[in-house]
Amino acid sequence: MIAAVRAFVRGAVLMLAAALCGCAFHSERIVLLPSQDGHPAAVAVKQGDRQVVLDKPYAATQLTFADPWPYRASDAEISAGFGDALAAQPSRSASFTLYFVEGSDELTEDAKRTLESVFADLRQRAVPDVVVVGHTDAVGSSTFNDELARKRADAVKAMLIGRGVRADDIVAIGRGKRELLVPTADGIAEPRNRRVEIIVR
Protein backbone atom coordinates (compact mmCIF):
# COMPACT_ATOMS: atom_id res chain seq x y z
CA MET A 1 0.00 0.00 0.00
CA ILE A 2 2.71 2.44 1.04
CA ALA A 3 4.77 1.29 -1.93
CA ALA A 4 1.85 1.99 -4.26
CA VAL A 5 1.43 5.50 -2.84
CA ARG A 6 5.15 6.07 -3.20
CA ALA A 7 5.08 4.88 -6.80
CA PHE A 8 2.12 7.16 -7.51
CA VAL A 9 3.85 10.15 -5.92
CA ARG A 10 7.06 9.39 -7.80
CA GLY A 11 5.11 9.13 -11.05
CA ALA A 12 3.31 12.39 -10.36
CA VAL A 13 6.56 14.19 -9.49
CA LEU A 14 8.27 12.85 -12.62
CA MET A 15 5.32 13.84 -14.79
CA LEU A 16 5.30 17.33 -13.33
CA ALA A 17 9.05 17.64 -13.82
CA ALA A 18 8.72 16.39 -17.37
CA ALA A 19 5.93 18.85 -18.12
CA LEU A 20 7.96 21.73 -16.68
CA CYS A 21 11.12 20.98 -18.65
CA GLY A 22 9.28 20.03 -21.82
CA CYS A 23 10.94 16.64 -22.00
CA ALA A 24 7.67 14.72 -21.88
CA PHE A 25 8.10 14.26 -25.63
CA HIS A 26 11.46 12.58 -25.28
CA SER A 27 11.01 8.89 -25.81
CA GLU A 28 13.26 6.05 -26.77
CA ARG A 29 12.63 2.67 -28.31
CA ILE A 30 14.80 -0.40 -28.43
CA VAL A 31 13.95 -3.46 -30.52
CA LEU A 32 15.89 -6.71 -30.64
CA LEU A 33 16.09 -8.03 -34.20
CA PRO A 34 16.35 -11.64 -35.31
CA SER A 35 20.06 -12.38 -35.66
CA GLN A 36 21.24 -13.35 -39.13
CA ASP A 37 23.98 -15.65 -37.85
CA GLY A 38 21.59 -17.58 -35.60
CA HIS A 39 23.54 -16.87 -32.41
CA PRO A 40 21.48 -16.15 -29.28
CA ALA A 41 21.07 -12.42 -28.87
CA ALA A 42 20.09 -10.10 -26.06
CA VAL A 43 20.21 -6.48 -25.05
CA ALA A 44 20.03 -5.44 -21.40
CA VAL A 45 18.32 -2.05 -21.15
CA LYS A 46 19.21 -0.32 -17.93
CA GLN A 47 17.33 2.83 -16.99
CA GLY A 48 18.45 4.08 -13.60
CA ASP A 49 18.11 1.10 -11.29
CA ARG A 50 15.56 -0.69 -13.47
CA GLN A 51 16.61 -3.22 -16.07
CA VAL A 52 14.73 -4.89 -18.89
CA VAL A 53 16.38 -7.69 -20.86
CA LEU A 54 15.26 -8.11 -24.46
CA ASP A 55 16.14 -11.66 -25.44
CA LYS A 56 13.58 -12.70 -28.05
CA PRO A 57 13.41 -11.42 -31.63
CA TYR A 58 11.04 -8.41 -31.83
CA ALA A 59 11.09 -7.95 -28.04
CA ALA A 60 10.94 -4.20 -27.61
CA THR A 61 10.72 -1.55 -24.96
CA GLN A 62 9.71 2.07 -24.95
CA LEU A 63 11.40 4.39 -22.47
CA THR A 64 10.01 7.67 -21.26
CA PHE A 65 10.19 9.41 -17.90
CA ALA A 66 8.02 6.57 -16.55
CA ASP A 67 8.80 2.88 -16.21
CA PRO A 68 9.93 0.94 -19.30
CA TRP A 69 6.99 -0.28 -21.34
CA PRO A 70 7.68 -3.68 -22.90
CA TYR A 71 5.95 -4.73 -26.12
CA ARG A 72 6.42 -6.77 -29.24
CA ALA A 73 7.47 -4.79 -32.30
CA SER A 74 6.20 -5.49 -35.82
CA ASP A 75 8.15 -5.53 -39.07
CA ALA A 76 6.05 -2.55 -40.21
CA GLU A 77 7.10 -0.53 -37.16
CA ILE A 78 10.76 -1.48 -37.63
CA SER A 79 10.84 -0.47 -41.28
CA ALA A 80 8.91 2.76 -40.61
CA GLY A 81 11.05 3.78 -37.64
CA PHE A 82 14.44 2.37 -38.59
CA GLY A 83 14.34 1.86 -42.37
CA ASP A 84 16.97 4.51 -43.14
CA ALA A 85 19.36 3.30 -40.44
CA LEU A 86 18.98 -0.31 -41.58
CA ALA A 87 19.40 0.64 -45.25
CA ALA A 88 22.75 2.28 -44.38
CA GLN A 89 24.08 -0.84 -42.69
CA PRO A 90 27.45 -1.80 -44.18
CA SER A 91 27.92 -5.27 -45.69
CA ARG A 92 28.86 -7.87 -43.12
CA SER A 93 32.45 -8.97 -42.97
CA ALA A 94 33.36 -12.13 -44.87
CA SER A 95 36.10 -14.54 -43.92
CA PHE A 96 38.18 -16.75 -46.22
CA THR A 97 40.94 -19.27 -45.50
CA LEU A 98 43.78 -19.97 -47.92
CA TYR A 99 46.07 -22.99 -47.43
CA PHE A 100 49.78 -23.16 -48.20
CA VAL A 101 52.29 -25.71 -49.39
CA GLU A 102 54.43 -26.94 -46.46
CA GLY A 103 57.27 -24.65 -45.44
CA SER A 104 56.51 -22.13 -48.16
CA ASP A 105 54.51 -19.04 -48.99
CA GLU A 106 53.05 -20.75 -52.06
CA LEU A 107 49.26 -21.28 -52.24
CA THR A 108 47.74 -24.71 -52.79
CA GLU A 109 45.67 -25.15 -55.97
CA ASP A 110 42.42 -25.01 -53.95
CA ALA A 111 43.56 -21.80 -52.33
CA LYS A 112 44.10 -20.16 -55.71
CA ARG A 113 40.43 -20.78 -56.45
CA THR A 114 39.38 -19.45 -53.02
CA LEU A 115 41.38 -16.32 -53.77
CA GLU A 116 39.11 -15.71 -56.76
CA SER A 117 36.09 -15.71 -54.38
CA VAL A 118 37.92 -13.11 -52.29
CA PHE A 119 38.28 -10.86 -55.32
CA ALA A 120 34.63 -11.42 -56.23
CA ASP A 121 33.62 -10.37 -52.70
CA LEU A 122 35.94 -7.34 -52.81
CA ARG A 123 34.29 -6.11 -56.00
CA GLN A 124 30.92 -5.96 -54.17
CA ARG A 125 32.27 -3.45 -51.65
CA ALA A 126 32.63 0.26 -52.35
CA VAL A 127 35.37 0.92 -49.78
CA PRO A 128 36.76 -2.44 -48.68
CA ASP A 129 39.37 -2.98 -46.03
CA VAL A 130 41.12 -6.27 -45.51
CA VAL A 131 42.84 -8.02 -42.62
CA VAL A 132 45.27 -10.77 -43.57
CA VAL A 133 46.40 -13.10 -40.78
CA GLY A 134 49.17 -15.62 -41.47
CA HIS A 135 49.45 -18.93 -39.56
CA THR A 136 51.76 -21.95 -39.65
CA ASP A 137 51.70 -25.51 -38.42
CA ALA A 138 53.77 -26.57 -35.40
CA VAL A 139 56.88 -27.74 -37.30
CA GLY A 140 59.94 -25.62 -36.42
CA SER A 141 60.88 -22.94 -33.93
CA SER A 142 58.64 -20.03 -32.95
CA THR A 143 61.04 -17.61 -34.64
CA PHE A 144 60.95 -19.59 -37.87
CA ASN A 145 57.15 -19.83 -37.80
CA ASP A 146 56.62 -16.17 -36.94
CA GLU A 147 58.71 -15.29 -39.96
CA LEU A 148 56.94 -17.83 -42.18
CA ALA A 149 53.47 -16.65 -41.04
CA ARG A 150 54.47 -13.08 -41.78
CA LYS A 151 55.81 -14.11 -45.20
CA ARG A 152 52.52 -15.86 -46.00
CA ALA A 153 50.50 -12.83 -44.96
CA ASP A 154 52.76 -10.55 -46.99
CA ALA A 155 52.50 -12.85 -50.01
CA VAL A 156 48.71 -12.63 -49.87
CA LYS A 157 48.87 -8.87 -49.32
CA ALA A 158 51.01 -8.58 -52.45
CA MET A 159 48.46 -10.63 -54.42
CA LEU A 160 45.67 -8.31 -53.25
CA ILE A 161 47.68 -5.21 -54.15
CA GLY A 162 48.42 -6.79 -57.54
CA ARG A 163 44.69 -6.98 -58.12
CA GLY A 164 44.04 -3.36 -57.25
CA VAL A 165 43.43 -3.26 -53.48
CA ARG A 166 45.15 -0.22 -51.96
CA ALA A 167 48.06 -1.09 -49.66
CA ASP A 168 46.62 1.35 -47.08
CA ASP A 169 43.46 -0.74 -46.89
CA ILE A 170 45.28 -3.98 -46.00
CA VAL A 171 46.60 -4.95 -42.59
CA ALA A 172 48.86 -8.03 -42.71
CA ILE A 173 49.90 -9.77 -39.52
CA GLY A 174 51.65 -13.05 -38.71
CA ARG A 175 50.52 -15.21 -35.79
CA GLY A 176 53.09 -17.99 -36.23
CA LYS A 177 52.05 -21.26 -34.59
CA ARG A 178 50.12 -19.60 -31.75
CA GLU A 179 46.63 -20.22 -33.16
CA LEU A 180 46.57 -23.73 -34.55
CA LEU A 181 43.27 -24.38 -36.30
CA VAL A 182 43.75 -28.09 -35.59
CA PRO A 183 45.45 -28.48 -32.20
CA THR A 184 48.57 -30.68 -32.45
CA ALA A 185 51.68 -31.39 -30.40
CA ASP A 186 54.70 -29.26 -31.22
CA GLY A 187 56.61 -30.44 -34.27
CA ILE A 188 53.61 -32.04 -36.01
CA ALA A 189 53.02 -31.23 -39.68
CA GLU A 190 49.33 -30.40 -40.29
CA PRO A 191 48.25 -28.96 -43.64
CA ARG A 192 45.11 -27.36 -42.17
CA ASN A 193 47.24 -25.22 -39.89
CA ARG A 194 49.29 -23.78 -42.76
CA ARG A 195 46.90 -21.03 -43.70
CA VAL A 196 46.10 -17.38 -44.10
CA GLU A 197 42.78 -15.97 -42.97
CA ILE A 198 41.45 -13.10 -45.00
CA ILE A 199 38.75 -10.93 -43.45
CA VAL A 200 37.08 -8.63 -45.94
CA ARG A 201 34.82 -5.87 -44.65
Next chain:
Amino acid sequence: MYLQWRFPAVPPVLQGENIVRMAWAFSIALAGLPVALAQAADIGQVKVAKGTVTIERSGQSLAAPPGTRLQTSDVVRTGSDGSVGITMTDNSLLSAGPNSVLALDRYEFDSTTNAGHFDASLHRGTLAVVSGRLAKQSPDAMAVHTPLAVLGVRGTEFVVSAR
Protein backbone atom coordinates in the same frame (compact mmCIF):
# COMPACT_ATOMS: atom_id res chain seq x y z
CA MET B 1 58.10 5.17 -33.32
CA TYR B 2 59.94 8.47 -33.26
CA LEU B 3 59.36 8.82 -29.55
CA GLN B 4 60.87 5.43 -28.89
CA TRP B 5 63.85 6.10 -31.12
CA ARG B 6 64.66 9.62 -30.12
CA PHE B 7 64.20 9.84 -26.42
CA PRO B 8 66.97 7.40 -25.44
CA ALA B 9 69.32 9.57 -27.53
CA VAL B 10 68.47 12.61 -25.40
CA PRO B 11 70.96 13.11 -22.57
CA PRO B 12 69.40 13.17 -19.12
CA VAL B 13 71.12 16.45 -18.12
CA LEU B 14 70.14 19.78 -19.63
CA GLN B 15 73.55 21.33 -20.26
CA GLY B 16 75.09 23.45 -23.02
CA GLU B 17 74.79 21.89 -26.44
CA ASN B 18 72.66 19.11 -24.98
CA ILE B 19 69.78 21.56 -24.80
CA VAL B 20 70.09 22.20 -28.52
CA ARG B 21 70.26 18.49 -29.22
CA MET B 22 67.25 17.87 -27.03
CA ALA B 23 65.23 20.61 -28.68
CA TRP B 24 66.06 19.10 -32.05
CA ALA B 25 65.08 15.62 -30.91
CA PHE B 26 61.88 17.00 -29.40
CA SER B 27 60.85 18.81 -32.57
CA ILE B 28 61.47 15.65 -34.59
CA ALA B 29 59.40 13.69 -32.10
CA LEU B 30 56.57 16.25 -32.31
CA ALA B 31 56.64 16.21 -36.11
CA GLY B 32 56.26 12.43 -36.06
CA LEU B 33 53.51 12.43 -33.45
CA PRO B 34 50.40 13.24 -35.52
CA VAL B 35 51.28 10.47 -37.98
CA ALA B 36 51.82 7.97 -35.17
CA LEU B 37 48.52 8.94 -33.53
CA ALA B 38 46.56 8.77 -36.77
CA GLN B 39 47.85 5.26 -37.39
CA ALA B 40 47.29 4.04 -33.86
CA ALA B 41 43.82 5.50 -33.58
CA ASP B 42 41.95 4.01 -36.53
CA ILE B 43 38.98 2.27 -34.90
CA GLY B 44 36.62 1.96 -37.82
CA GLN B 45 35.65 3.24 -41.21
CA VAL B 46 32.68 4.94 -42.81
CA LYS B 47 31.46 2.43 -45.40
CA VAL B 48 28.18 4.06 -46.40
CA ALA B 49 27.27 7.75 -46.43
CA LYS B 50 24.17 9.31 -47.95
CA GLY B 51 23.22 12.99 -47.81
CA THR B 52 24.89 15.14 -45.18
CA VAL B 53 27.29 13.23 -42.92
CA THR B 54 29.90 14.98 -40.81
CA ILE B 55 32.35 14.10 -38.08
CA GLU B 56 33.23 16.36 -35.21
CA ARG B 57 36.84 15.81 -34.26
CA SER B 58 38.82 18.05 -31.88
CA GLY B 59 36.40 20.93 -32.35
CA GLN B 60 36.35 20.71 -36.14
CA SER B 61 33.58 19.52 -38.38
CA LEU B 62 34.75 17.31 -41.26
CA ALA B 63 32.87 15.83 -44.19
CA ALA B 64 32.72 12.04 -43.87
CA PRO B 65 32.43 10.35 -47.29
CA PRO B 66 32.73 6.55 -47.59
CA GLY B 67 36.28 5.51 -46.73
CA THR B 68 36.71 8.03 -43.89
CA ARG B 69 38.71 6.51 -41.01
CA LEU B 70 37.30 7.00 -37.55
CA GLN B 71 38.99 7.71 -34.24
CA THR B 72 38.00 7.49 -30.61
CA SER B 73 35.91 10.51 -29.50
CA ASP B 74 34.63 11.21 -33.01
CA VAL B 75 31.03 12.39 -33.07
CA VAL B 76 29.18 11.39 -36.23
CA ARG B 77 26.23 13.56 -37.30
CA THR B 78 23.71 13.06 -40.07
CA GLY B 79 21.53 15.78 -41.58
CA SER B 80 17.81 15.52 -42.27
CA ASP B 81 18.69 13.87 -45.61
CA GLY B 82 21.57 11.82 -44.23
CA SER B 83 22.41 8.32 -43.16
CA VAL B 84 25.72 6.64 -42.38
CA GLY B 85 27.08 3.10 -42.02
CA ILE B 86 30.22 2.33 -40.04
CA THR B 87 32.28 -0.85 -39.69
CA MET B 88 34.48 -1.03 -36.61
CA THR B 89 37.76 -2.99 -36.46
CA ASP B 90 36.06 -5.70 -34.37
CA ASN B 91 33.59 -6.16 -37.28
CA SER B 92 30.69 -4.55 -35.43
CA LEU B 93 28.37 -2.46 -37.60
CA LEU B 94 26.69 0.78 -36.60
CA SER B 95 24.35 2.61 -38.92
CA ALA B 96 22.39 5.75 -38.23
CA GLY B 97 19.39 7.30 -39.94
CA PRO B 98 18.62 11.01 -40.49
CA ASN B 99 19.07 13.67 -37.78
CA SER B 100 21.28 11.45 -35.67
CA VAL B 101 24.16 12.23 -33.35
CA LEU B 102 26.37 9.25 -32.55
CA ALA B 103 29.48 9.55 -30.39
CA LEU B 104 32.24 6.93 -30.37
CA ASP B 105 33.22 7.60 -26.78
CA ARG B 106 35.61 4.77 -26.03
CA TYR B 107 37.09 1.99 -28.11
CA GLU B 108 39.79 -0.47 -27.17
CA PHE B 109 40.14 -3.67 -29.14
CA ASP B 110 42.90 -6.26 -28.94
CA SER B 111 42.60 -8.16 -32.22
CA THR B 112 44.61 -11.07 -30.80
CA THR B 113 42.44 -11.77 -27.75
CA ASN B 114 39.21 -9.97 -28.83
CA ALA B 115 39.31 -8.24 -25.44
CA GLY B 116 38.49 -4.57 -24.98
CA HIS B 117 35.69 -2.05 -24.53
CA PHE B 118 33.38 -0.15 -26.80
CA ASP B 119 31.12 2.63 -25.56
CA ALA B 120 29.03 4.58 -28.04
CA SER B 121 26.32 7.16 -27.36
CA LEU B 122 23.23 7.83 -29.43
CA HIS B 123 22.39 11.37 -28.34
CA ARG B 124 19.62 11.68 -30.92
CA GLY B 125 18.16 9.86 -33.88
CA THR B 126 18.05 6.23 -34.92
CA LEU B 127 20.73 3.57 -34.81
CA ALA B 128 20.98 -0.03 -35.98
CA VAL B 129 23.67 -2.21 -34.42
CA VAL B 130 25.20 -5.55 -35.29
CA SER B 131 27.69 -6.41 -32.59
CA GLY B 132 31.12 -7.83 -33.40
CA ARG B 133 34.02 -9.65 -31.82
CA LEU B 134 34.13 -7.51 -28.65
CA ALA B 135 30.57 -8.37 -27.60
CA LYS B 136 31.10 -12.00 -28.52
CA GLN B 137 34.17 -12.18 -26.28
CA SER B 138 32.52 -10.58 -23.23
CA PRO B 139 28.91 -9.56 -22.47
CA ASP B 140 30.19 -6.46 -20.67
CA ALA B 141 32.50 -5.24 -23.42
CA MET B 142 30.03 -3.19 -25.45
CA ALA B 143 27.44 -0.62 -24.39
CA VAL B 144 25.32 1.90 -26.23
CA HIS B 145 24.32 4.89 -24.13
CA THR B 146 21.18 6.94 -24.75
CA PRO B 147 19.90 10.01 -22.91
CA LEU B 148 17.74 7.72 -20.74
CA ALA B 149 19.44 4.34 -20.62
CA VAL B 150 22.47 2.15 -21.03
CA LEU B 151 22.12 -0.76 -23.42
CA GLY B 152 24.35 -3.69 -22.56
CA VAL B 153 25.02 -5.50 -25.81
CA ARG B 154 24.94 -9.23 -25.16
CA GLY B 155 24.98 -10.03 -28.83
CA THR B 156 24.05 -9.39 -32.38
CA GLU B 157 21.32 -7.19 -33.75
CA PHE B 158 19.06 -4.44 -32.50
CA VAL B 159 17.77 -0.98 -33.27
CA VAL B 160 17.40 2.01 -30.96
CA SER B 161 15.85 5.45 -31.34
CA ALA B 162 16.03 8.55 -29.17
CA ARG B 163 13.70 11.47 -29.89
